Amino acid sequence: MNEFFSNYGPWLLFIAVMFFMMRRGGCCGGHGHGHSGHKGRGGDNMSHCCGGGNVKTVTLNVEGMTCGHCKASVEKALSAIEGVNSVDVDLNGKKVTVSFQADKVNEADLKKAITDQGYQVL
Numbered sequence: 001m002n003e004f005f006s007n008y009g010p011w012l013l014f015i016a017v018m019f020f021m022m023r024r025g026g027c028c029g030g031h032g033h034g035h036s037g038h039k040g041r042g043g044d045n046m047s048h049c050c051g052g053g054n055v056k057t058v059t060l061n062v063e064g065m066t067c068g069h070c071k072a073s074v075e076k077a078l079s080a081i082e083g084v085n086s087v088d089v090d091l092n093g094k095k096v097t098v099s100f101q102a103d104k105v106n107e108a109d110l111k112k113a114i115t116d117q118g119y120q121v122l
């Protein structure tokens with residue numbers, strides 16, 4: 001074993017140094033690791049997050065919202081519903097835009113939440 005290292009040790013060291021230098025030099029070019037794995041996992045994630053499918057966006061005309069407090073209470077009431085992804089209240093335009101999962105909520109639920117707060121959906 002000692003004989004092996006005294007004969008080949010310097011060569012092994014030389015090869016190791018060359019290997020490291022090549023790796024450093026080829027860091028961006030020869031980047032072969034795990035990219036297919038990344039792609040596979042990315043695809044899975046995509047199907048998990050976008051493949052749910054039934055995301056719908058509706059814009060409702062809401063009468064009676066006059067201030068930031070109204071805006072906040074409508075936003076809060078809608079956000080509290082399970083299946084609602086996002087709520088955007090346009091106070092000046094008297095519009096409420098809701099993005100929701102159609103297999104969990106429907107438009108009637110959204111309208112009810114707004115009327116329950118004391119506002120009128122036109």
Ligand SMILES: [Cu+2]
Nearest residue numbers: 066067069070
């Ligand atoms: Cu108000």
